[in-house]
Structures are given as C-alpha cells and as structure tokens.
Amino acid sequence: MLNRRGLIGASLIGSGLVGARAASAAEPTGGAGIQLTRPCVISTWDFGVPANQAAWAILSKGGRALDAVEAGARVPEQDLKNHSVGRAGYPDRDGHVSLDASIMDEQGNCGAVAALEHIAHPISVARAVMEKTPHVLLVGAGALQFAQEQGFPREELLTPESRAAWEAWKKDAKYAPKANSEVGDYGKTSGQLGTPGGAGNHDTIGMLALDAQGNLSGACTTSGMAWKLRGRVGDSPIVGAGLYVDNDVGGATSTGVGEEVIRNVGSFLVVELMRQGRSPQDACKEAVARILKKKPQAKDIQVGFLAVNKQGQVGAWAIQKGFTYALCDGARQDRLVAGQSFY
Template identity: 85%
Template sequence: MMNRRGLIGASLVGSALIGAKASAAETVTRLDGPCVISTWDFGVAANQAAWAVLSKGGRALDAVEAGARVPEQDLKNHSVGRAGYPDRDGHVSLDACIMDELGNCGAVAALEHIAHPISVARKVMEKTPHVMLVGAGALQFALEQGFQYEELLTPDSKAAWEAWKKDAKYQPKANSEVGDYGKTTGQLGTPGGKGNHDTIGMLAIDAKGNIAGACTTSGMAWKMRGRVGDSPIIGAGLYVDNDVGGATSTGVGEEVIRNVGSFLVVELMRQGRSPEAACREAVERILKKKPQAKDIQVGFLAINKRGEVGAWAIQSGFSYALCDGRKQDTLLPGKATYPVSA
C-alpha cells in the first residue's frame, strides 16, 4: 500500500476521481458505481475492506460494517476500538452507530469490554425494537449476542494514561491524537503527522444505488467517565437518507451534537447544495453560534446519490479516503475555514 504522503500526492496530481469545477472555489469529486468514503488516513485500509464486499455486489450495509471493523481491531489506532485511549479513570468505552438505506439504525454508547461496537450496533438495529443501548445494558446485550468479553486497556494505552495522570490536563488539540501524551502525536497534513484521531465515519453506495453509513470511536482520550460524543448519535455523527445521500462527522462531538450536524448536511443537500457546500455551511453554523470553536476541530464528510463527494472542516489537517472501481487507495485533504492552529 502507498504511504500517506504518496496517497495525497497521487490524489492531487491527475487523479481520475477529480471532476470538473462547479465554480472557482469548489471542486466536484465524483465516484462511479459502487463506492465508499471514510474519514482520516486510516480510512484507506477500512475502505479496502468495504470494497471487498462492494466489488462482489454486496450490500452497502455489510460493506460499512466490514470497513469500520478494520480500525476497531488495529492495535496501533488509539482512537477507535480495542486499543482506544481510556477515560480519566482508566476505562476504555466505545461508541458506534450504523444506518441502512431503509432508515433502520442502531447504536451503542459507553460500551466497555467489547472490541467491535459497530457490530453490536448492527445487532441493536436488527434484533431489538430500540435504536440505542448504553453502558451496562449495551454490554449485557452484546454478551447475550455472543460477543467476547475482553480487557480493552492495552499496555500502550495504559502507559499513555499513566503519563497523562501526572498532570491530568484535559485539553483536546485539533488534529492531534492525545495532546502531549501519545507516542504518535502529530498533525495530519503536516510532514510526519500520524493522524490518529477520534472517529472513523464511513459512507458507501452499493451496486443497487443504496446508501449506508457507519461511525465508530473510542471517544476523546481522558474524557469524563460516561461522556458520549456525537459518533453514536443518529443525526449528529451519522445520517443517511437513501433519496438524498449521507453525511458523517469527526472532531469535538459536543459541537456536532449542538447543531445536529450530519442531519443538517443531508438536509442542505436535499435543498440542492453540493456535498462540499453543505459540509461548509454546517461548519460555518457552528462557528457563527460559537466563534471560539475556531480553536478546535470539527469536520464533515458527505456523499450524494450521484456519487459526488465533499468535505469541510473548521481547521485544515482533516483528510478523507475515497474508493471506487477505478481506485481503492486515494486520500484527499479536506478544505477548511481556518489554518491549523500553531
């Protein structure tokens, strides 16, 4: 697989995925046929797992579940799944949601001891009359469904937590993994940046033209016990309307929740906005209501029914991965309202 810098270079120079400009300020990226998009550089590997389903005529829902499981099981990824950094009390808790083309959805929040929350979320959707299960109830349900009980606090994550406790400062930094305490801190979009973040959001269109989405995270490192961000909340971290398109988000979830961000993006696309324009307006609404949000990161990624893709973030450094029948390993930098903070 190409490295991250190579992927960005390939995407910007002569990529077949870049379409004609809709205006001087907007570039339309359009994918053909079955396709999948996802947030951040770890979305490249996730997309390839999803493509293994889509390329065989599989359902978009199966594709996004398969793709989301990749970062969930990656022991080098400290922001999603089994290797996620813990809350300030040392507990690893995971959040996820999934949504299909029919509007069915399922979610889990504050789920401990289960490595694949995205698959539990799907079980909630398919096996219960509910949309979301949380905490101990979510764990009970997962165990009843045959998921394995595991200790998720890995040695690396525990070491980072022990280092954090020396100062116990909670100050999320835009585009950095855990501030000053992780071994792989760095800003995505800058040379050497590792780009481990807080969420993977994924959207897919299958051969039948149906759309599904998934979102999964371990949340912010060192959060208060019980904190839940936008990732498992339908309409905030993820929203799909099969007649219009889908959207997902990443970054500081509190700001996304306050604006019901992903639902907003889809509704703006319904009104005729391009995916990029819709994502940009969602970001600018956050900033209008709360100007100090310019110092944190929120990014949106969207795809419409025609396969047009767009993204926008508060700060530069956000990236997203694209995959269709022509290319499975493209990474693009997202546009932003502000440059990365010093």
C-alpha cells in the first residue's frame, strides 16, 4: 500500500512533472508562509501540480485568473484515476455520482452547482451559472437541466472502478472518519476510501490564481464524501465556506470535512482575517483553531485552509499533518509543499 509520500511521488511521476522544476516530495513551509511572484496559482493536494500547469498555460500568457482556475480545475475533473473530483468520483451510498463546484471572479461574481449528476465538468457549469443566470447556486435536477440547456453532454459518471469500490463498501457500509487515511471507510479527507488495491486519492481541489493584472479568482470542485447520504452537499459549492475571493484583500479555499467548514464559514473567515492585517498563514491557522475551539473532537478529522493575499503571499494550515498544496509561479514553476498543522 502506498503511503502519502508514495502517492505524492506517483502523482508527480504520472503527471510528467518530476524533473527540472518540480519537487519530487513535499517541502515544508515556514511560519511566515511563502512569497510568490505575480502571476501565480496555488491549489490543494498533490493533484494540484498538473492542475496548476493548465492554469499556468493561461497565466503565463497574460490571461485572466478566472480562465486559469477554470482550466486548472477541469484537469482533476477529467482524470479517471481521481476518485474524489469529477467524472470518476466515488458515488453516494445508493450508487449515484453527484458533483459540487463553485467559482468566483475578481469582481465578486460567483456561481455554483451542487448535487449535480451526469455532467463531467461541474466547474464549467458553475461558471455558466455565474455568467448566464441571475443566480448563484443551482442544485440537483435543476442544475442538470440547466447544464444540458447550455450544451454540456449528459454522461454516465459511475466508472467500472468506482462501481467496484462501491460494491466492496456495501459489504460493511460503515462511516468512520480517518484523517488523511488512504484507504478506509470515510471519503472526505485525504483519501477516497475503500479503493480496491489500496490506491487512494485526496478530496476537493481548491484553486486560487493571481494574474499579471493583479486580479484574483478561485475555483473549488469535488465529488464530495464517498458513500454519503444522497443529497449531501459539503462546503465546496458554498460561497464563503469552501471558497471566497475579495480582490482588494485575497482569496481562500478549504479541504477536508466540509460540514466543519460550513459551520464556521471558513474561507470567508480567512479572507476577513487577512483584511484585518493577518498574513495568509496566520489567517488559516486562526480559522482552524476556531474549529477546534468550538468542537475539540474535530482533532480526529481533517480540515485545511489555503490562502493567498493580493501581494502573492501564500499560507496554509490544517488540523492534521499530511495536508499538501501545490504552488506555481514564474520564479519556480512547480513545487509541492507540506502544510503546517496542529496535530
């Protein structure tokens, strides 16, 4: 069975990024966070490395941050080996694959979809909600209807591998949170769980970009908790919880157990703390601390925050060690960083 570092290395090798400018293992960050040059893009987990590359292809040519985060988020959404984001995501307890996503631009415009079935790229549907409707969030059957009206193809998202994992899970059908577990019974931490052969993934990808014009945008997309109750929605499509951007201040995104992020409106909190003068690192740390203060038993699960301010300073913090995030800018394009944590 692969451990976390093995998974990180495998992901980087698979993406073709191990070599001249990519880190082959996570490197720690200092207490002050990391300073990037503009333009830049950051994202959660090891699959953020290839996602960042897609975003960088746009940013490096002077493109808009919004276009970059959409392009980046689509990379894990279409990865058939990724069982926590997009078309190959693990299903709910009844065998339905449902996807959540949100997107937010530099002007404060935002769009989101939740419990969306049969559409492989929820991040692009979320952008369509933002740009083509007066609404912010569409859910369920209504989101599917809108997506099809916009020309998104209806597809069967339950892949043979995901179906096999679901069938294996049904033998015991247990929910048991295990922070940063690669294989187990709970899907909304670092590993989508119950995977045959022990090949795990992480969960949500949250992405934030600062373009050459100094504008910020963000995206967040996930298939949510494996084996969840049908209709369950986590933090990813909830603007202010899983994602928040204020172009005057910075942006933040989250990963981990979405219920705890929603209860604390986590990403909005991180941005507001940065508005008050906190560094991204300190703001993320404080947001995690508030979760633990309100609910001490949350120390046994995982929640992590990732943030960037208007100056390109990056910070992250998590409950449990094991949270990683990917960075990309012109100075050093690809690197994977081990976020700091309380436990």
